[in-house]
Structure formats: structure tokens, C-alpha cells
Amino acid sequence: MPEPLFFSAVESRRTVRDFLPDPVPQEVLDRCLDAARLAPSSSNLQPWEFVVIRDPKIRQAANAACLDQMPAKTAPLLIALVTRRDTWRRNRDEILRVFESRGPLRPSQAAYYRKIIPTIYTTGPLGILGPVKRLASRAISLFKPTPNLMAREDLRIMAHKSTALAAATFMLALRAEGYDSCPMEGFDPWRVKALLGLPRGAEVNMFLAVGKRSEKGVWWDRVLMPREWAVREI
Known part of the structure; x- marks a missing residue:
């Protein structure tokens, strides 16, 4: 039986650190971005934005803010997620x-979107309601299963988890199209926030270098931890 396309994309996806200069066709990018928009997110609130950097001056500054890593410098396309x-x-x-x-x-x-969602996402001035909500939900949890009603940092973690799901979907879509990517967490968060003009409550989750891998794009063989370290049944 031939290997399903999805598993082929998963198996062949690698973190690529050196790219060919070939541009990414707009139709390919659009398909992959639309695939990423289908990613699951908490309460379907889709707390993400893909910033495709086209301006040469902004790109140069973004490369520097990404510590001049080789993927950022060689990729024909750089995206801030x-x-x-x-x-x-x-x-x-x-x-x-x-x-x-x-x-x-x-x-x-x-009820869910008009009452529950505002209860979860409202943390009050300076986040003062967050610890109160967290303590209240923990106290109720002593008697019955109760979700965390979320302090500000909990909301931040939840949003980053959803955004990372969109990133993973995007990278697999790129691979299915024959293109590669490198997710980068090494960057100056303060500089990139100013560079991209992000408002309060927004922050870069990662940068994605996008293109086609060069012959030296994959630096090492893949190493997986033993399956029993990653999978546990109880």
C-alpha cells in the first residue's frame, strides 16, 4: 500500500537551516496559509496572525533581530507568527x-460565547482578577471537576499553544507542497515587537523561515527519543 501523503509530509519535514534562493509562489503560500487557518484553537478564537515580511528594510532588521541565524538570512521568505x-x-x-x-x-x-468566554478572558485592571479566578476554580475543584478560570499568564500560555498548532499545520502544508521551513525561537522579543508594530497583548510566537532546502540545508540526522519515553498507557 502506498504511504499516505500526510505521513510522507510528516516523515520528510525537517528543520532546514540553509535555503535555495528560489521564491515561494504566491499560490503555494496562500494554500498553506489557508491550511494553517484550519488548525484547532481554544474555543475557536484563532489567536494568531501570520506577518509575511516583504519590505527589504524590515526584512533586514528582522534578520538581525533573529540574531542573523542562517535560516533567516538565506530563506527567500520570512514570516513572523x-x-x-x-x-x-x-x-x-x-x-x-x-x-x-x-x-x-x-x-x-x-451562553458559551456571551458569558463563559468573557469570564475566562477578563482579568481586570493590572490582571488583578486573575489570581482570584484561579483560586476560586481551584477551591471548587476540591469538590468537583472544574476548569481553570485563567489568570493573565494562563491566557498567554493558552494562546501560544493554539498559535503553535497553526504553525505546525502551516509547516506540514509547506512540506506537502514540496517546500521547507525552520521555526526559530531565537530572536530579540522587544525589538521584533517594535519592528512589527505589535499592540499590547500581542507577541511573536516564532519566526518561520520558508523556502526550498539547499544540499546543506539539513545539518544532522534525525534523532527520536525512545517511543516508551513519549507514550505512556495507564
């Missing part, structure tokens, strides 16, 4: 608008 905690109200309202355009809003939909 941004976590956007600040868009939850806008995205929540759009979800409700789409639901309502499809027919009457179900009570469960209205």
Missing part, C-alpha cells in the same frame, strides 16, 4: 455573527 490575545472580543463577535447568519443561535452557543 504572532500570538494575539488582544483579539478575543473581535473574534468572538465574528463567531457569533456567523452562527446567527446560519440560523437561530442555540442557547448553548449564546
